[in-house]
Amino acid sequence: MSRVAAYDIGTNTVRLLVAEPGDPGRPTEVLRTNRVVRLGEGVDRNHRFLDAAIDRAVSGLTDLAELAGPVDASDAVATSATRDAENRDRFLDRAEQVLGVRPRVIPGEEEARLSFLGATGGGSARPVAVIDVGGGSTEVVVGAEHPEQAISLQIGSIRLTERVLPDRPTDQVDAALDWAAEQFAAIDFDVPAESIGVAGTFTALAAIDQALDTYADRAVHGHRLTSAAMEHLVASLATMTIEETAAIPSLPASRAPMLLGGAVTVLAAMRHLQLPSIEVRVTDILDGVAEEMLSA
Numbered sequence: 001m002s003r004v005a006a007y008d009i010g011t012n013t014v015r016l017l018v019a020e021p022g023d024p025g026r027p028t029e030v031l032r033t034n035r036v037v038r039l040g041e042g043v044d045r046n047h048r049f050l051d052a053a054i055d056r057a058v059s060g061l062t063d064l065a066e067l068a069g070p071v072d073a074s075d076a077v078a079t080s081a082t083r084d085a086e087n088r089d090r091f092l093d094r095a096e097q098v099l100g101v102r103p104r105v106i107p108g109e110e111e112a113r114l115s116f117l118g119a120t121g122g123g124s125a126r127p128v129a130v131i132d133v134g135g136g137s138t139e140v141v142v143g144a145e146h147p148e149q150a151i152s153l154q155i156g157s158i159r160l161t162e163r164v165l166p167d168r169p170t171d172q173v174d175a176a177l178d179w180a181a182e183q184f185a186a187i188d189f190d191v192p193a194e195s196i197g198v199a200g201t202f203t204a205l206a207a208i209d210q211a212l213d214t215y216a217d218r219a220v221h222g223h224r225l226t227s228a229a230m231e232h233l234v235a236s237l238a239t240m241t242i243e244e245t246a247a248i249p250s251l252p253a254s255r256a257p258m259l260l261g262g263a264v265t266v267l268a269a270m271r272h273l274q275l276p277s278i279e280v281r282v283t284d285i286l287d288g289v290a291e292e293m294l295s296a
Contacts (some may be wrong), residue, residue: 003030005068006289007061007076009095009103011040011135011158012258013200014057016064017286018071019294026121027290032217032282033067034200035060036254039091040081040136044159049085057091061098075289076103079111080136080156108152111285112139116147118287119196129195129273132284133157133202133265135258138183140269142191155183157201157262165261173238173264180268191273197225198284200255201262205233206280207250215250221282227275230267237263 004027008015015034022028037056043049068074076095082088082105096102106114115132123145132139135158141150165176206223207215237245237260246256270278 003071004290004293005065005071005074006286006293007064007074007099007103008284008286008289009039009057009061009076009078009082010199011043011079011081011137011156012036012038012255013135014039014060014064015286016068017290018068019287019290021294023121027287027294031067032286033064035063036200036252038135038158038254038258040084040158042162043081043084043136044162047084048087049081049091054091054094058094058098061095065098065100073293074099074101075293076101077111077114077285077289078103078105080108080134080154080159083107084136108137108139109150111137112141112150112152113147114288114292115139115198115285116141116143116150116288117291118284118289119198119281121283121287122291126194127192129191129275130198131195131202131266131269131278132198133262133269134199135159138265138269140187140191140273142189149189151187151189153183153186155180155265157258157265159261160265161258161261165264173234173260176261176264177234177268177271180265181272184269184272187273191275193275195273195275195278197266197278197280198282201259201266202278202280203282204251204255204259205230205263205266208248209233212250215252217282220280223280224277225266225280226277227267227270230263230270234260234263234267
């Protein structure tokens with residue numbers, strides 16, 4: 001198998017990685033791109049996909065499939081919002097028509113495993129925590145050569161924003177941090193200080209922390225977000241309107257409504273787990289899916 005397409009259908013974003021064989025655990029990236037579609041809009045409240053959200057997601061997947069071009073195999077995983085939506089088959093039927101493969105609705109533990117595989121390149125020489133902040137859920141997985149303990153929590157940028165941070169005043173931010181802390185209190189295993197953050201919230205925050213004029217994977221990958229930087233970012237974002245957030249040069253405007261919620265989630269995780277810093281990586285669940293296809 002010489003070229004594969006991996007799709008990640010998240011609560012906020014649909015993403016694509018086209019890859020070819022590379023070093024073990026490290027597919028060679030041909031193309032990595034995404035579309036912010038807010039598929040999970042309203043799912044936390046209604047447990048159903050909105051028609052408009054399905055349309056946005058299918059349109060985004062159509063764009064990605066066209067960009068992928070001819071490949072030898074495709075695989076797609078769908079995560080938190082699709083797990084929670086009672087009318088998921090309506091979306092999955094349309095997604096299958098576009099992608100040529102029916103997305104797999106994976107449980108949180110499998111999401112965590114694939115994120116660990118992609119973030120670590122198949123394993124780490126020493127214990128590490130991988131934290132994947134999505135739109136609807138956050139996965140925390142700990143291991144070295146392979147995942148050893150993992151948990152999927154019902155907290156993410158969209159879920160937190162819709163549930164406890166709809167209007168952005170300071171008292172809501174404080175309440176959101178308290179609510180997020182309650183979710184992370186469910187972690188009942190030791191988390192090493194060496195940690196990796198993956199997915200769009202982390203990469204967006206890493207770009208902002210560096211004051212990049214434009215977003216660039218090469219600048220974001222490997223950047224270390226400190227706890228002090230996260231305290232500052234949350235305090236700063238809390239004073240900004242959505243329009244002001246959207247004007248941040250390195251941030252796609254479509255991410256602006258949920259960025260504060262994502263930042264609150266990251267800060268709450270760092271506080272609860274007592275992490276002095278988190279290394280941000282671009283490699284994530286997409287790389288895990290691609291690696292398993294290429295090694296099959």
